[in-house]
Amino acid sequence: MKAWWTLAAAGVAAVVAFGTGLAVGLPPVQTEKPRRNSWEVSALFPTPVIGAGVAVVLDRLIGAYWPVLGVVSGVFAAVFVKNIEKVFPRPDQG
Amino acid sequence: MAWLNFVLIDILMGLPEGPGVEGARAIAESVEERGGDISGGYFMGNIVCSPDASAGTLLASVGYVCMGIPGGILAALGVYIGNRLCADPGYAGTTGSLTATALVTLYDKVLGMDPTCFVAGMVIAITTLHGLDHPRASRLLGDMARRLNRGPKT
Numbered sequence: 614m615k616a617w618w619t620l621a622a623a624g625v626a627a628v629v630a631f632g633t634g635l636a637v638g639l640p641p642v643q644t645e646k647p648r649r650n651s652w653e654v655s656a657l658f659p660t661p662v663i664g665a666g667v668a669v670v671l672d673r674l675i676g677a678y679w680p681v682l683g684v685v686s687g688v689f690a691a692v693f694v695k696n697i698e699k700v701f702p703r704p705d706q707g
Numbered sequence: 708m709a710w711l712n713f714v715l716i717d718i719l720m721g722l723p724e725g726p727g728v729e730g731a732r733a734i735a736e737s738v739e740e741r742g743g744d745i746s747g748g749y750f751m752g753n754i755v756c757s758p759d760a761s762a763g764t765l766l767a768s769v770g771y772v773c774m775g776i777p778g779g780i781l782a783a784l785g786v787y788i789g790n791r792l793c794a795d796p797g798y799a800g801t802t803g804s805l806t807a808t809a810l811v812t813l814y815d816k817v818l819g820m821d822p823t824c825f826v827a828g829m830v831i832a833i834t835t836l837h838g839l840d841h842p843r844a845s846r847l848l849g850d851m852a853r854r855l856n857r858g859p860k861t
Contacts, residue, residue: 616774616775616777619777620776620777623777623780648798649720649721649799650721650796659787662780662784662787666780666781666784666785666787669774669778669784670781670784672777673774701788703796
């Protein structure tokens with residue numbers, strides 16, 4: 614069933630995104646407290662969400678072999694999150 | 708279920724603690740002037756000004772109807788991007804999307820409920836907070852926030 618392969622790609626992407634995020638120097642979780650107000654990004658949030666979401670998009674658009682999609686999406690997510698401030702800068706405080 | 712999902716996630720992620728943007732503060736002060744609660748007003752202002760767990764629950768339900776579980780994951784990505792564009796770090800919206808996807812999956816696969824019911828349920832849930840009586844809704848939300856230790860900081 615098609616949806617299961619999409620989910621498999623998303624799962625691989627989330628795991629690869631977390632691992633690659635750690636490898637590129639993201640902290641495992643937000644270090645600022647309280648975390649719910651922190652603008653800091655980490656390997657746990659939002660990297661796996663972006664990786665899984667991109668894997669779903671690529672699966673629908675390209676439909677390549679699911680492990681390849683997962684790895685590519687995961688690596689992309691980690692690099693994107695590492696540089697997220699250049700795309701979505703945090704608002705001025707105060 | 709849709710109401711509980713979005714209200715509890717939004718409260719736990721701190722929406723009633725303060726305004727994320729000036730628009731949310733204006734809405735909260737307007738609600739307070741009409742006899743409402745400032746904390747509930749912050750909650751209501753924040754869900755207007757940024758896609759939080761309310762939008763996450765709705766979009767995840769719609770995504771699930773269209774694509775199944777991958778649709779919910781896609782909704783989480785879309786909500787996160789929307790959050791970042793709206794001066795919001797994105798915890799409430801993204802978490803709300805993922806928990807809504809889990810809930811809709813559970814209700815669809817295990818209990819056999821039509822997932823479109825969640826879409827309708829979310830529209831009704833938003834109407835109860837934003838469409839009927841702002842002061843009463845804000846007092847309910849403010850009371851829930853204080854019970855969950857998420858009252859206003861100032």
